[in-house]
Amino acid sequence: MIARSAQDLNSPTPAATVVRETIKTAVNQEWGEENASALIKALELEVGVIIKS
Template sequence: MPLNRDFTPSFALKYLLKDANLIARFAQDLNSPTPAATVVRKTIKTAVNQGWGEENA
């Protein structure tokens, strides 16, 4: 899609946040630290909170 300059949302950022939250919960259940995933999740959450949740991930 980007090669054709088509930036129509195909996977909203809010859904990526949902998946990132699931990963965080799973890692916590396994008592497995995921420092990089934590930083990414916080970045996604900030973007969603600023109103970018419907944008393409």
């Protein structure tokens, strides 16, 4: 796992931490079965902005 390897190497991985939290948000919203759009929806939720096409 990336987090374990980074820890073993004493190398911070701030981007991986942010992605993990965004994925947790998506799963908590029950969007876990969706594709990558679930990540966009989670980011929208976190910042309070809806992206329209």
